[in-house]
Amino acid sequence: MIEVKHVTYTYPNGYTALRNVSLTIQEGDFIAIMGENGAGKTTLIKHFNGLLKPAKGHVTVDSKDTRTVSVASLSKLVGIVFQNPDHQLFSETVRSEVAFALRNFGFDEETVERRVNRILGMLDLSEYAEKSPFALSGGERKRVALASVLSWEPKYVVLDEPTIGQDYRQKERLRMILQQLLSQGKSVIMVSHDVEFVADCKPNIVLMAGGRVIGGGAAEEVLTNPGLLEKCSIIMPQVAQLMRMLGESGVGGRVIDVYSAVESLKTLWRGG
């Protein structure tokens, strides 16, 4: 469990990015943190592995206070994939990039090779194994960064804007991978602006604005609540907007995805 309790954080330049934030992440939770740029989302996730330490309040990961344990030991539990892969990649080949952390954590070469091959296949990167990460497209580099974190199988997988630069097919694949991680009992926490992707994934949503958590709940509840979304500069998913507009006809409710919309429109058509 990751527990964030009454955390306030101020950057050295005096900017307070988090104000009294509390949040609990249980094992197996699937959470999307949403809010406009500057809301404090990235600052918050940097507290999960101790990269940032709270000025006030405290953060514990599996009961370990992040102020008392090293980032290295927390990283084994909490793997963070940052928004810009170029801040994360440095190796000469994709293969050595993905193997780096595994070697660092002391896995034997046989395990390293097996895991690297598996993860490259899973993320559609096998054909780039011997290429330089910097010769790849932005979207591909992002998947390399994800692969290098998934390689050591952290219990909490944290992703900052994972769908940027990904086409629809890659997003669908990413959604399967997240489901797979969840089915293995891992927790997945993502920061995302991609409201349609979030509507397809249906995680629990935590909404942030101005450094505070201002609301949250199941995706179907949050993404159909116009007042709450407005406060965070989030645009309602297309299907939810449409069903809301049709609301007067007695359909809609908490529909955010195409599949459920088809079902309720079918009922309406047949019944009406």
Place this chain on the structure above:
Amino acid sequence: MKAVEAKRLTFTYEGSENPSIMDVNLSIDEGEFIILTGPSGCGKTTLCRCLNGLIPHFYHGRLEGEISVMGLDVKSHSTQELAQHVGLVFQNPENQLFSLTVERELAFGPENLGLPRRETRRRVEWAMRKLNLQGIRDRPPYELSGGQQQKVAIASILTMQPKIIVLDEPTSFLDPKSAVELLSIISNLNKELDMTVILVEHRLDLASSYADRVIVMDEGTVAASGPPSQVYSEESRLRGVGVPKVSILFNQLRSAGIPVKGNPVSVDEAYHYLRLMLGK
């Protein structure tokens, strides 16, 4: 004159065995708003690089077929010459901005062309007005938000007064509100200045209502081209394309045997058609 004309355009990067784009035929009219989309690696970026001469003058390889932009043969004109006709805005504005103030950033292009100081001044002020940047003229671009940076990048292209603007996924790093704002600014440039817009975009839900035409690429060739409503109604032919959810909804309603009319690309259009169907 056509804004862009390509005939059997094929390009193979140096050291690569297979062409990245193959036999592309394309004709874009002046003033058109085009969305260019398709799965990663489909050749979108390669095609864009052909439009301002980065291919073949910077990226080397084998260029076959013909490509002309505003009537200029790309092969025989320098990138500097082409830059006065085609402006390119990248996905990540951080990679494009380098000056210490917004004003300096905007003046860089015209100064580089050797324009008189007065003309440079005039263009900088005009571009700042167009994108509403006067309030941040003295700020360093690297301190601005992603949305503002992207506006600065576009303004710095405008100072070159190009006829065509090519934007490579300009909204990727923006939150939805900023993305919508940027897209409406781009749409205004298209309408007010009759500028030809070629927008490479995955977020079709936000962009489609502005576009005259969607061009879908797949494996280096043009897989579909037409008005958004028509292209999205043939969803099954499109691979790796993020067709707007309302378009998918209508395609699925039809598969479920519900006789809904129309091919909406926006929520308002979908609402209109559904109300007709439901007899409201």
